Amino acid sequence: MPSILITGASGFVGGAVVEHFLRQYPKNEINLLLLVRAETTAAGLLRIRTNLEKFGLNSQQLASINEENILIGDLSEPEAFTQDPRIDNVTHVINCAAIASFGNNPALWRVNVDGSLAFAQRMAKVKSLQRFVHVGTAMASMPDKDSVFYEDMPDNAHNEDLVQYTASKRAIENLIREHCPDLPFVVARPSIIVGHTQYGCRPSSSIFWVFLMALKLKKFTCQLDDKIDVIPVDYCAMVLANLCLSEEVKHNFYHISSGEEMCTPFSAIDESVAKANNTSAIVNDYQQISYQEFTGIRKQFKDILGPCNDKIILRAIKLYGGFAELNVKFDNQRLLDMGIPRPMAFTRYIDKCVSTTQGLSIPELMMVDFK
Secondary structure (H helix, E strand, O other), X not given: OOEEEEEOOOOHHHHHHHHHHHHHOOOOOOEEEEEEXXXXXXXXXXXXXXHHHOOOOOHHHHHOOOHXXXXXXXXXXXXXXXXXXXXXXXXXXXXXXXXXXXXXXXXXHHHHHHHHHHHHHHHOOOOOOOEEEXXXXXXXXXXXXXXXXXXXXXXXXXXXXXXXXXXXXXXXXXXXXXXXXXXXXXEEEEOEEOOEOOOEOOOOOOXXXXXXXXXXXXXXXXXXXXXXXXXXXXXXXXXXXXXXXXXXXXXOEEEEOOOHHHOEEHHHHHHHHHHHHXXXXXXXXXXXXXXXXXHHOHHHXXXXXXXXXXXXXXXXXXXXXXXXXXXXXXXXXXHHHOOOOOOOOHHHHHHHHHHOOOOOOHHHHHHHHOO
């Protein structure tokens, strides 16, 4: 029976992975070991169940996770949990844990790189280990503007990272390959993860607020006919589970993306949000302006977005505007070759994202990405 260690299980992607296993596999078919930050096992279990409630699991499914499934620990201090004897029985790992903040979190490098490397080195010593799936980010490739980034292409060393998060995720991939050559290591690089096909933004409002902010401002740094490579978190989780348990995985690197054909134009996002809100699209009023022009209208932010810190809004516009301007697509042929279907189009579940964020301000929604 597979014994699967999932890190980051109290987070957005990790929670979706746990949801997938609980829905798709009877308890007697797999054993889950969930890494979570907490003072006690009971507190860790509460964190996991509270997170899973956001994914619509029922009481019976939640009850199937108990204290035996909990591994207390933190990747910032991996030595505190890597000696747990249960780790020596692990057969598979899905490493979702990371500080995914686009803010200046001082612990980012310590967790995403130093701690993750120490964890990988420990798992490389586990004789029963069959696969270690590491969750990176497609943006770590530093893609060229207006390009399609294919899975056999090297990362673009000539481009600069827009945020330290992407730099840290690329660095840890290279370090694990260098220091753990015998680890059964598979990298999954998701594109932009937004919402859940059934539960919208209830599990997390990450990234979705950017679209709402741009539509409220009626301005952003990209054109409306530019496209963005968006996937739902439950699709990402399904793919991670498949990469984890599939008997044959031909490559050591995969994009989890919508692919060139299914990238979503910003104009379609505008239309879908307007339809969900029963309002008019902003297409005729939209303006593409530069970040510098945004700095000149910063005093208007509070009137349009409600009480907010204009410095944080400007920082968000600079960061996310930089990603939006790329207009990049990520090839997903390797997953298609495995028989994995394409993800649901963003516009088909955007109404659920709208309904689950109503009544919340942009500053409230964006805090998840600036922790």
